[in-house]
Amino acid sequence: MAINVNTVYTTVLSILNKEQRGYITPYEFNQLATQVQLEIFERFFEDYNQYLRMPRTNVEFASRIEHIRNEFEIFQKSGPSVTIPAGSAQTDNVYPQPTDLHRFGSVNYNKGFNSPEIEIVSARDYTEQTLSPLTIPTSDFPIAKYKENKITVFPTVTNTYSSSDVTFNYIRKPKDVVWGYTVGALGQYIYSGEFNILYKFITSANLLPLVTQMPNFGGGSVSNFLAKSDNPLVTTDGLGTDFSIRVITTLPTIGNPALTTLTVVDTGNRLEPGDTITIDKSLFAAGGPALSDVIITIDNTVLNTASSAYSQDFEISDSQQTEVILEILKYSGIIIRDPSIVQAASQLIVSEEANTKR
Numbered sequence: 001m002a003i004n005v006n007t008v009y010t011t012v013l014s015i016l017n018k019e020q021r022g023y024i025t026p027y028e029f030n031q032l033a034t035q036v037q038l039e040i041f042e043r044f045f046e047d048y049n050q051y052l053r054m055p056r057t058n059v060e061f062a063s064r065i066e067h068i069r070n071e072f073e074i075f076q077k078s079g080p081s082v083t084i085p086a087g088s089a090q091t092d093n094v095y096p097q098p099t100d101l102h103r104f105g106s107v108n109y110n111k112g113f114n115s116p117e118i119e120i121v122s123a124r125d126y127t128e129q130t131l132s133p134l135t136i137p138t139s140d141f142p143i144a145k146y147k148e149n150k151i152t153v154f155p156t157v158t159n160t161y162s163s164s165d166v167t168f169n170y171i172r173k174p175k176d177v178v179w180g181y182t183v184g185a186l187g188q189y190i191y192s193g194e195f196n197i198l199y200k201f202i203t204s205a206n207l208l209p210l211v212t213q214m215p216n217f218g219g220g221s222v223s224n225f226l227a228k229s230d231n232p233l234v235t236t237d238g239l240g241t242d243f244s245i246r247v248i249t250t251l252p253t254i255g256n257p258a259l260t261t262l263t264v265v266d267t268g269n270r271l272e273p274g275d276t277i278t279i280d281k282s283l284f285a286a287g288g289p290a291l292s293d294v295i296i297t298i299d300n301t302v303l304n305t306a307s308s309a310y311s312q313d314f315e316i317s318d319s320q321q322t323e324v325i326l327e328i329l330k331y332s333g334i335i336i337r338d339p340s341i342v343q344a345a346s347q348l349i350v351s352e353e354a355n356t357k358r
Contacts, residue, residue, distance in 0.1 A: 003314035003321045006191050008033065009179045012328050024332060026179050026189055033177035036327040037314050041174050044072045045103070071317055075171050076105075079237075079274060081163040093156045095166045097149050098274060102173035107151060107166050112139040115167065118153060119143045126154070180311035192311055227279050238275030245277070245296070274298060 009029055016024060024032075051064045081095035097104070108115040121129065121143050129135040129143060137143045137154040144151040153166065180192040227234045228244040236243075279294040314324065 003316065003318050003324060005033070005177055005179050005311055005313045008314070008321065008325055008328070009191075011325055012332070015325075015329060015334065016332060026181055029328070030176070030178055032328050032331045033179070033314070033324070036324055036331070037174050037177055037316055039327065040316055040320055040323060041072070041075075044068055048072070071320075072171060074315070075102075075174065076169070077172050078167055078169045081166050081168065093153045095151050095153065095163070097151070098168055098170065100172040100274065101149075101168065101170045103171040104146075105169040105171065107144070107168050109139065109142040109153060110165055110167060112142060116140055116142065118151070118166070120146050120151070130154075174315040175312050177314055178310060178312040227277070233280035233282060234277065235280075236275055236277045240275055240277075243277075 009026075012024065012029065048065070048068045051068060054064070056065060057063055077098070077100070079098055081097065082099060107118045107120075109118050119142070123145060126143060126145055129137065139155065142153055142155070144153045151166070181189040182192055184190050226244060229236070229241055275298045277296045277298075279296070281293045314320075316324075
């Protein structure tokens with residue numbers, strides 16, 4: 001379970017007030033919290049490396065290796081290469097890495113039998129391997145050179161480039177921590193609670209022909225089509241749930257309807273940039289057979305960052321909450337050696353919140 005950003009912020013404020021060290025603004029807190037989360041996140045990999053060298057235990061709930069692996073496994077992703085924009089120069093065997101890649105794991109070649117893993121080699125090793133007919137790369141035994149956030153895969157393909165040719169397995173970076181707020185009548189900061197981040201949608205080219213198949217439309221009117229994640233015909237390749245989108249088209253009296261807007265109604269939970277949403281073509285088959293499924297890709301452009309009202313919790317687990325608070329306080333100029341002080345402050349916050357709800 002993730003750490004609630006409001007719990008950490010109010011606890012830090014309570015301790016700062018007790019120590020008479022002043023006040024930390026939401027902006028300052030967000031900067032410090034993001035930095036602390038990233039430091040703890042990077043420490044997971046160093047700890048994991050050390051634990052692999054130590055004697056292991058298989059006792060339930062006591063395995064250090066399992067515990068630290070669970071800490072960073074939620075950040076593990078698997079996905080295709082970044083799609084190259086139309087009109088850009090592109091070599092068939094060059095694949096850019098995903099935009100949210102933080103730690104490179106492995107990459108598989110989907111053109112080979114059973115999607116073999118691609119061996120990443122240096123320029124010198126590549127030259128040596130291609131000199132011998134026994135080690136020359138094939139589709140089933142591919143190799144690649146990694147440079148400037150791109151991999152160049154060998155053998156060179158001769159057909160059209162596709163981002164789905166390769167699959168990257170990697171670790172993404174945690175999202176920046178945000179304590180969102182609104183300003184009250186007295187100028188005070190009021191926690192906004194959970195607020196989903198809205199991302200811009202990029203639609204596939206096959207969406208425009210499909211709007212002609214949208215149900216319940218008539219000449220000169222506006223047709224709305226709502227796609228929700230609870231429909232079994234609406235799927236995603238990511239972990240997003242409880243999302244819904246609305247397709248709005250303008251339908252002229254003569255001619256085909258034109259797509260005007262694609263609106264995010266609710267982004268739900270864990271809908272990430274790069275995820276694709278597929279709407280089955282049968283949902284559009286009202287006036288005739290649909291041409292193909294509708295595929296929508298989430299862009300990494302956040303639509304509502306101009307507002308301070310959205311919040312983003314810590315993504316690391318709540319077992320790190322005490323350390324998060326202590327590290328933020330260190331950056332604020334307070335060093336606390338006894339974690340019981342933090343626990344006491346947390347209990348005070350909980351009791352105050354309970355009193356306000358009575």
